[in-house]
Amino acid sequence: MKALVTGAGGFVGNHVARVLLEAGHEVLALLLPREPRTNLEGLDVEIAIGDVTDRASLVSAMRDVDAVFHLAAIYALWLRDTERMWRVNVDGTRNVLELARERGLRVVHTSSIARFGGQGRGARATEASPFRLGLTGDPYSISKNAAHELAVRAAEAGDDVVIAAPCGPIGPGDVAPTPTGKLLLACLSMPVVTVTDSTTNFIDVRDVALGHLRAYERGRAGDVFLLGHRDLRLGELARIALRTLGHAHRPVIEVPRSLAHAAGHAAVAMTSITGRTPLLTPAAARIADVGLAADASHAIAALELPCTPIETSIADAMTWFDAHGYMRRAA
Numbered sequence: 001m002k003a004l005v006t007g008a009g010g011f012v013g014n015h016v017a018r019v020l021l022e023a024g025h026e027v028l029a030l031l032l033p034r035e036p037r038t039n040l041e042g043l044d045v046e047i048a049i050g051d052v053t054d055r056a057s058l059v060s061a062m063r064d065v066d067a068v069f070h071l072a073a074i075y076a077l078w079l080r081d082t083e084r085m086w087r088v089n090v091d092g093t094r095n096v097l098e099l100a101r102e103r104g105l106r107v108v109h110t111s112s113i114a115r116f117g118g119q120g121r122g123a124r125a126t127e128a129s130p131f132r133l134g135l136t137g138d139p140y141s142i143s144k145n146a147a148h149e150l151a152v153r154a155a156e157a158g159d160d161v162v163i164a165a166p167c168g169p170i171g172p173g174d175v176a177p178t179p180t181g182k183l184l185l186a187c188l189s190m191p192v193v194t195v196t197d198s199t200t201n202f203i204d205v206r207d208v209a210l211g212h213l214r215a216y217e218r219g220r221a222g223d224v225f226l227l228g229h230r231d232l233r234l235g236e237l238a239r240i241a242l243r244t245l246g247h248a249h250r251p252v253i254e255v256p257r258s259l260a261h262a263a264g265h266a267a268v269a270m271t272s273i274t275g276r277t278p279l280l281t282p283a284a285a286r287i288a289d290v291g292l293a294a295d296a297s298h299a300i301a302a303l304e305l306p307c308t309p310i311e312t313s314i315a316d317a318m319t320w321f322d323a324h325g326y327m328r329r330a331a
Helices: 011-022 055-061 082-103 139-156 179-189 205-218 234-245 257-274 282-290 297-302 310-323 326-330
Strands: 002-006 026-031 046-049 067-070 106-110 161-166 168-170 193-196 199-204 224-227 230-233 252-255
Touching (some): 002 011, 011 205, 046 055, 067 082, 067 205, 082 106, 106 139, 161 205, 168 179, 179 326, 193 234, 230 234, 234 310, 252 257, 310 326
Parallel strands (some): 002 067, 067 106, 106 161, 193 252
16 A cells, blocks of 8 residues: 555654554655655655645645545644634645545544543543534634544545544654643753643554554544543643653642633733743633543554553653754753
8 A cells, every 4th residue: 555644744644654664555745845854764755745735736646645644734722823724724634535535545534632622620532522622712623623524524425534533642753842742841941840730631652653554454434533542630741751851859830720821811922022832822721621531442442552651652752852952952
């Protein structure tokens, strides 16, 4: 099989490319013009330059492939141009699904815990959970829900679409880095680590990638697999990271919800002065209120999804950050 991987240079996408290669498949990696190839160094992949919002480039990329792993998306807590997030996450998904339908290709669409999470404190999301995070006003969650519904409707219309929905990935190759990666790096520089009082389900990014491959191999059209492993309070995640860094003595403070909301508004206001992306937003604080806990037992059983210890995932993430200069910049 030859597979097109959109978003192949990204955190999850490069690991999907790796597991495909390890399984003996060919990979055509779709990259944006001038996109860094750090995560693909040393991999025997063919490169296609394109953009999921550019149908012509997708037509060219899909010409000689047998399947599509669609991971290209913008994942951010905050963007000045939220319309760009919609164009990539939603319109880009529509382009991929429509062109794959024309060629009769199987698509593994990458959804998100954002589609299923937010069921309330003490509740765990499953593949049957309704969308709850729209009330938070979070543009990413709203866009990923819209893209997810496009994939569901395509499968209902008879297209060969399987959906993989990762929880919070941790591990090497977090090139952006993701909000979770930024938290891990913050543990290096903050004398007192502050996190929101919330719970999220985390999983090793390499297990997420294997879940995508097994969804392709074992899933039926319309199947949805929530790829997760372990629910962790963010304070516990920070403490594991601090132990990994040899800074177990540093205190971790879980910010009460009322303060988190105020801090989110303040952080966004500061962007006009600093120009830096805020670590917390009002929408993120509202998501923290309802949590992103998840029950991934269906995918663990159906896909024989591995459950790499989160401690290993964090250690490997920090090793990668160190090797690529992130820790020097964060210190």
